[in-house]
Amino acid sequence: MMASKRPKSTGDKKNDSADSAGSSTELGLPDDIFPLVLTSGTQELFECRVDKDVTRESPYKILRKEEILKDMKTRAAVSDFHPIKQTVLNYPGEELLLMFDRDFTCGQNFYLVLTEESKKRILEPPVSAREDTAEGTSLDSPPCKTPECQPWVSLGSEREIEEESVRDSRPRLKYRISRVRRKFGAPVTFTDCNAQESKDKYTECTSYDDRKFSIERMEITTGVQAVPTLRSISTQTRWTYPRNMCSQYEFREFTEEEKENIANSENFRNFVNSVVSRFEVAAQQNMIFDVFFNDWQALHEEDGIFGGKVETHLKEYQSFTDLHFTKEKTISDINWHPTINGLIAVSVMEKLSSEGKINGSAKLLQNPPLIFFWSFSDPINPQLLLECPDDVLSFQFCPSNPNIIVGGCMNGQVVLWDVSAHADRLQGTRSAAGKATSANECALPAFQDKRELNTPVVRYCAVSGVENGHKARITDVQWLPENFEISKAGIPVENKAHICVQVITCAPDCCVMFWDIRLPRVTTHSLTERKPKVTETPHLNRSDVPNTFKHLDLSWKPFIKVALPKKGTGAEYSPLKFSLRDNMNDNQTGGSTETSEQNLEKSEGGTEYALLRASSAKQLKPLEDISTRFYIGTQDGEVVYTDWKMEKDNDSGRLLSTKPSHCFLVHDGFINSVRRSPFFKDIILTVGGWTFAIWKEGVMNGPIIHSSCSPKKCTVGYWSPSRPGVFFIGKEDGNVEVWDLLEKTHEASQTQNLSTTQITCIKPWIVPPKQHFLAVSDHSGTLHILEVPWSLRSPSYNEKSNMAKYFEKEVDRLIFLNKRKEMRAKEKKDKEAEEQKKKMEPKMPEKLEEQIEEENLVHYKTYLAMEKVILKNMGLLSDEEPALN
């Protein structure tokens, strides 16, 4: 490579030198000039110093050839004339012309003229040019003569014309085409032919991208907008030093004096007078008509019922059955979990016919009765099981702490459970139901806690003593709300702890009992009594049972026992269900999770129930607005309205319960539901036998609405939580009836069959925002969850006020009816009295026949006389005519 480079480089050098020699020609200069550089030394030698010997005006310098050659010999290669050595030697003349090129037109500051002719031309031409021009002007214009036609002189344009003209290159060809005559006009048959079959029948010219073909658009019409230039500038002011400063202000106000002064002024008075009239107009306008009322929107609410396919049926959402435990069993009570959505608890008990009850509970020990916790997320496995000492007929979650559950058993015991240990597990189901996976849930099933797969069983942590509790099965258990508690005398007092601490139970053993989950007040007596009780533990201390209610276990006693003696007779009422006026928890149906969550937070502060003590009644303030009267439904179908306040019996000094004030025998079977309306505190629904009735507290004449007897027994009833006029009735044949009092009162507006066995319990629940569920359980142990459609859950416009008016109307009707009854009774009495009186009066003697005839004759005569007089007066009878006889 290197070797090859060298010859190239030398080659290049040669080329360079050749180029330099021929550079004069390449530059486009005339051939006879050679640009030359003369150094100052050379200039002095040849006396052609710049600006001294040789100037712009006289750029010529004649140099002798001999001198150039001599210089070249003396200085050899260094001489300035070295490049043109050969041309100088070849120069014919003796003297060479050197021209000073001040403007570097030829590339250097001097140039040497190389030929004689050009030398001469440069030195001499100005003269000849001048002569020529001088000659041109002196001549006169020659006389005009007509141009003669001259022969054509070709200058080469014929060639172009030749090329442009068109001539036949060969003789034109002639063709003649003929055809046999018979072929003209002959019928033709055309056939279809598919072009795609044979490729040769058609040719295709497809478009393709021609690379060589491109059109460039040279002109484009576009619009251009000129925008003023905007600049965003900010400046910063110098902040000398930071200072902490605050200012306080107060509203300007007048002093009292000033106000008085102003108020008394004339100006003020005038103002008020002038202004008041405007206000009256405005206020009246507001009264007359609400301008801003959106009719359109209000219309829509009612209109939703009409038009289009309307979903009025209760849709089946889910259904729960457990094959292990609920075989041959029935569900006695349902309760939704107050805070966790999608969690429902169900108490299961033996299906007992009357013989079964008599024969006793031999089966009990095999399968302990349980309360199931079902979650929407898992229809097969229950979430939690609560073990009960006996069949539980009724239970309730504590509203302030949903981990505490109280239940009433078949044998009259009251049971308490504490499921705080499993609260997380239950919470976990909530998140599953709410479609949000918490961080705790593992994605890998293999690593899941094995414990979670098996349903935990929680044992009850406290149970009342058998001798202290009821003597019959407990049919209803309710917590008292946390805003009040009941003292020993039955007076409602304020509850300082703000948690639910008291429970009310009722049983057919004719009493209603009030229980307190706290220990009774410490008195000097019972200290000695209680101490041994605390230390001894009669039953085994199981490790998995929480100690929350250890203080109550087996020693729990009710603090109030309300007896229900019947009026007149010595018998008593046997209550099955009851309903308090101020128990807002009675109708807790969800939707208000905020308040219950607040309660949960309060109670999670760790209430140690064992440390709570019942406070003395004297310390607490009695609450006036809590009513102590309540409704009870009994086993014989009576509805009893009584007071639980205890009266002091003057004789014995003991506290006795008051006699019930009112009792109504309305239903023809035992009463299975007594429910307050969630919208009206004084409207109660009772269901029993073949009918149901609606009562208004305060109206003591009877039920304001009493349904007709239905063909099947009504087994349970519950109000709808969102619509004031709707309630659900469960039937013996498994039907659920939806009654809408504003629509129809003589029959159910809707009936739906859910199962073949009787419905045992209905509980609605609202999952905010928009889902309403109805939990329905039947006798065969299945729990159905139904979804309530929009038409049954959204109240119509003004439904509440309409319902209120309806009830009032009914009350009025009832009162009127009673009045009429009284009136009728009175009338009847009066009539009877009259008849009696009539019977008592002496009979009139019979008139003889003759007497009657005589009397008739007399009457007739008077009549004739009258007739005559009238006819005379009328002018029909002339005076001369004799009187007709």
Added chain:
Amino acid sequence: MAEVEETLKRIQTQKGVQGIIIVTAEGIPIRSTLDNASTVQYAGLIQQLVMKARVTVREMDPQNDLTFLRIRSKKNEIMIAPDKDYFLIVIQNPTD
């Protein structure tokens, strides 16, 4: 003086009236049936609003002037009658 009281009472007893305030043009309350904190708050805020409303009306037509201002909100209605030196503010809940 008494008649002033009487007229104010008449307005007060109308259905739904929650409060009456009389303020000067500067926004200093003279008389009120509400508590002090609410009164000064209403006075300050409404004075600015009335000024703005008045300017709006007069700017469109200098011959015109503001006679009555009604602010209807979700919960209640505030009615303001401005005058040269004073305003009367009435807060009413029209539909019950």
